[in-house]
Amino acid sequence: MPLSGIDLKLVDEAVKVPVAGRTLMGNPIRIAGRVYPDGFGTWGSSRLELRLDGRARRFTAYVGITDDTLEPGPVWFEVIGDGRILAATDPMAKGEAARPIAVALDGVKDLVLTVEVADSIYTLTAWADAGITYAGAAPGAVVRVPEAPYLVTPQPGLAPVLTGARAFGARPGHPFLFTVSATGARPIHFASRGLPPELTLDPLTGQITGTSPAAGEYPTEITATNSIGTATRPLDIVIGDRIALTPPMGWNSWNCFASTVTADDLKAAADAFVREGLVDHGWTYVNVDDYWEVRPVAGDPIVRALDARLRSLGRPQGYVIRPNPDPLLLGQARDAQGRINGNRRFPDMPGLTAYIHQRGLKAGLYSSPGPLTCGQCTASYGHERLDAERFASWGFDYLKYDWCTYNSYAADHGLAEMEKPYALMGRELAAVPRDIVYSLCQYGRNDVWKWGDSVHGNCWRTASDIVDSWGSMSGIGFSQNGHEAYGGPGHWNDPDMLVVGWVGWGRNLHSSRLSPNEQYTHITLWSLLAAPLLLGCDLNRLDDFTRNLITNDEVLAVDQDSLGRGARRVSRHRDVEVWARPLADGGTAVGLFNRGELPARVTAWWAELGISGPQMMRDLWRQRDLGVATQECSAIIPRHGVLLLKLTPAPSDDSKE
Numbered sequence: 001m002p003l004s005g006i007d008l009k010l011v012d013e014a015v016k017v018p019v020a021g022r023t024l025m026g027n028p029i030r031i032a033g034r035v036y037p038d039g040f041g042t043w044g045s046s047r048l049e050l051r052l053d054g055r056a057r058r059f060t061a062y063v064g065i066t067d068d069t070l071e072p073g074p075v076w077f078e079v080i081g082d083g084r085i086l087a088a089t090d091p092m093a094k095g096e097a098a099r100p101i102a103v104a105l106d107g108v109k110d111l112v113l114t115v116e117v118a119d120s121i122y123t124l125t126a127w128a129d130a131g132i133t134y135a136g137a138a139p140g141a142v143v144r145v146p147e148a149p150y151l152v153t154p155q156p157g158l159a160p161v162l163t164g165a166r167a168f169g170a171r172p173g174h175p176f177l178f179t180v181s182a183t184g185a186r187p188i189h190f191a192s193r194g195l196p197p198e199l200t201l202d203p204l205t206g207q208i209t210g211t212s213p214a215a216g217e218y219p220t221e222i223t224a225t226n227s228i229g230t231a232t233r234p235l236d237i238v239i240g241d242r243i244a245l246t247p248p249m250g251w252n253s254w255n256c257f258a259s260t261v262t263a264d265d266l267k268a269a270a271d272a273f274v275r276e277g278l279v280d281h282g283w284t285y286v287n288v289d290d291y292w293e294v295r296p297v298a299g300d301p302i303v304r305a306l307d308a309r310l311r312s313l314g315r316p317q318g319y320v321i322r323p324n325p326d327p328l329l330l331g332q333a334r335d336a337q338g339r340i341n342g343n344r345r346f347p348d349m350p351g352l353t354a355y356i357h358q359r360g361l362k363a364g365l366y367s368s369p370g371p372l373t374c375g376q377c378t379a380s381y382g383h384e385r386l387d388a389e390r391f392a393s394w395g396f397d398y399l400k401y402d403w404c405t406y407n408s409y410a411a412d413h414g415l416a417e418m419e420k421p422y423a424l425m426g427r428e429l430a431a432v433p434r435d436i437v438y439s440l441c442q443y444g445r446n447d448v449w450k451w452g453d454s455v456h457g458n459c460w461r462t463a464s465d466i467v468d469s470w471g472s473m474s475g476i477g478f479s480q481n482g483h484e485a486y487g488g489p490g491h492w493n494d495p496d497m498l499v500v501g502w503v504g505w506g507r508n509l510h511s512s513r514l515s516p517n518e519q520y521t522h523i524t525l526w527s528l529l530a531a532p533l534l535l536g537c538d539l540n541r542l543d544d545f546t547r548n549l550i551t552n553d554e555v556l557a558v559d560q561d562s563l564g565r566g567a568r569r570v571s572r573h574r575d576v577e578v579w580a581r582p583l584a585d586g587g588t589a590v591g592l593f594n595r596g597e598l599p600a601r602v603t604a605w606w607a608e609l610g611i612s613g614p615q616m617m618r619d620l621w622r623q624r625d626l627g628v629a630t631q632e633c634s635a636i637i638p639r640h641g642v643l644l645l646k647l648t649p650a651p652s653d654d655s656k657e
Helices: 254-260 263-275 301-312 349-357 384-394 404-408 415-431 445-450 470-477 516-528 544-549 553-559
Strands: 029-031 034-036 039-043 046-051 056-065 075-081 084-088 099-104 110-117 124-134 140-142 161-163 167-170 175-179 181-183 189-193 199-201 207-211 216-225 230-239 249-252 285-287 362-367 398-402 437-441 459-461 492-494 533-535 568-573 576-582 588-594 600-605 615-619 624-629 632-637 642-649
Touching: 029 039, 029 056, 029 124, 034 124, 046 470, 056 075, 056 110, 075 099, 075 124, 084 099, 110 124, 161 216, 161 230, 161 553, 189 199, 249 362, 263 285, 263 349, 285 398, 301 404, 349 362, 349 384, 384 415, 398 415, 415 437, 415 445, 445 459, 470 516, 516 533, 516 544, 516 553, 516 576, 516 588, 516 642, 553 642, 568 600, 576 600, 588 600, 588 632, 632 642
Parallel strands: 167 230, 249 285, 249 533, 285 362, 362 398, 398 437, 437 459, 459 492
Antiparallel strands: 029 034, 039 124, 046 110, 046 140, 056 099, 056 124, 075 084, 075 110, 161 181, 175 207, 189 216, 199 207, 216 230, 568 576, 576 588, 588 642, 600 632, 615 624, 615 642
C-alpha cells in the first residue's frame, strides 16, 4: 500500500493538508535532483500515526528535504513502533541525497512517522515512494488519542499578592493609565508611596490615572491590603521616550473571531478580563484586529487605484475584491476631512475605548501601510498622519500595522523599502499626544528585529501567522534563537499570538488542537522569549485548564521580568533542548523541552548556563521548591512537554548562620 493512499488530512503538520505525489509547494517530489513519482510532502515538523494491529510486515521510504524548500534544514526523520524507535536518520540538510528507510513491522500495532525541523516551519520535506507491506485489512491513519488536561498551577491564596509588571513607561504630558494587579480575597485596598503628584491611585480598583509628569524615574511603593494581610513591592514608573517596558499582555480578536468581529465582542472580552480575574494577573490589552474598518466595494476609488497599480506592475488580472459577506462592513470609509471611520459593527470608537478603559484595561486596533488591509478593508496608505491622530483621539493604546497590500507599492523587497512605511507611521504615532504601542507585522522579513526599534516599533513579528498545530507553534517558537540580542525594554520580538483555549478564526470555534503538554510548552517558551502574550481565544469559553494555564503568576513573571533579556538556546541534542534567560533579581529561568515523540531525559549544566555554585531550584509551574543542585538539573520530560525552573544562588553556610 503506498503511503500516499491513506487519508492525508490526518497528517498533523504546520501549514496545510499534504497532496499525494507532490510537495506542499505543489511541485513533483524532487530530492537532490532525483524525482520520486510517489509519496507526499510536509512543511515543518509533522506527524502521522497509523493503526497496524500487527498486520503489517515492512515499511520502506526515501526521506529528505525537497529541492523546492524555503529553508536549508536541518531535519530528521523517525519511525516509531509501539513506543520504540525503529529507525531514525541523522540530521539532514538541503541538497543531501534521500536516505532509504526499511524496517520490519512484525507484531507492531501502532506506527508513528515524524519529521522534526530544528529551526523553522518553512523547511519542506517528503516521505518519497513510501509504502507498507501488510496482510489482511489495510492499515489506516488515525488521530492521536487526546491527552487529558491536567492542572499544575496552585490556586492563589487569600492573602494579597501583587502581580504583573514591576516597571511601566510613559511619555511626558500624555494620559496615564496603569492598573495595579493583585490576587487575594476581595476587597483589596491599594495605597502608594512616592507616586508623582500628577498621578492618582484609586484605592478600590488599583487604577493609576492622570497625566504623565516630566521625564524622569519615579520609584514608587505599592501596597495591597485585605482582611488577611498586606503585600508591598516596588513599581518603577519611568517617564521618557520608552513605553512598553515589559512585553504587552492581553487579547486580540483574530484567532477566534477573525472577519466576524464586532464591538460587542471587544466589550465582552473586557468584561471577561474582569469576571475571570485575568486583570488580577496583569492581562491588560483588548485589541481588535482586521475588519473594524469599512470594506470598499468594487469600483471604489481605493480599489481602482490599487488595480491600476497592479496593472502597471504587469499583473493584468489587477486587484479583485472578494464578495462582501456582511453589509455591516459597508459605509463611508473616510469623512469629508479624510479621517477614517469604523464600519457599522464599530459605530462608536470613543465609546468602545471608554468602556475598556473604565475597567482598567487598554484598547488596541489594526491597520496596514497599504491602501487596503489583508481583509480588503480601508487602510492607512496616504493618510498616515490623519489615521494616527484619529486613533489617538479615539483613545486607542495599541496599533498592529500589517504589511498586506503595501506589497504593491514597495519598489522592491529590499531593506529601505521595508523600513519606509513603518518609519512613516512610527513618526506619526510618536507625534500624537497619546502613548500608542506600535506593533510591526511584516512576518520577520529583512531581519526586522535588527531595525524595528529604529522606526519606533515596540514589538515586531518574527515569523508567519501561527495556527494551533504542534508543527506551527514549535516551528515558530524554537526558531527564535539569536533574536534575543535585539529585544529588550520597549522593543520586543513577537513570535505571534497565543493559540490556547477555544480558537477557530470565525464563529465555528474549537478547542485548541495543541495537547495539554504542548500548551504548557507554548506558554513557557513565549515567556522565556520575553514575547508579547496576546491571547487569541474566546474569553467567554474559558475552561478550568485554560484559566489555570494563563494565570500562573510565577510563569508570567518570567515574561514580564524587568531586565527584559529574552532566552537563548543553551543546548540541543536532536529532540531535546534547553533554553535560559537571566532575570532581574539575579536568578536564571531555565526551560527543559522535549520536542520528541517519546519521553526523554533533558539536562541543563551550569557551565552551559553560565552560572556556578549551588543553586536553589524552583518549579515555576507547580510553584514549589525542588532543593539545591550543584552543577546540573535534569528531569524526564514527557512527549512535547517542558519543565520550567528558576535557579537562584543558594545562600552560603556563613549567610545561613
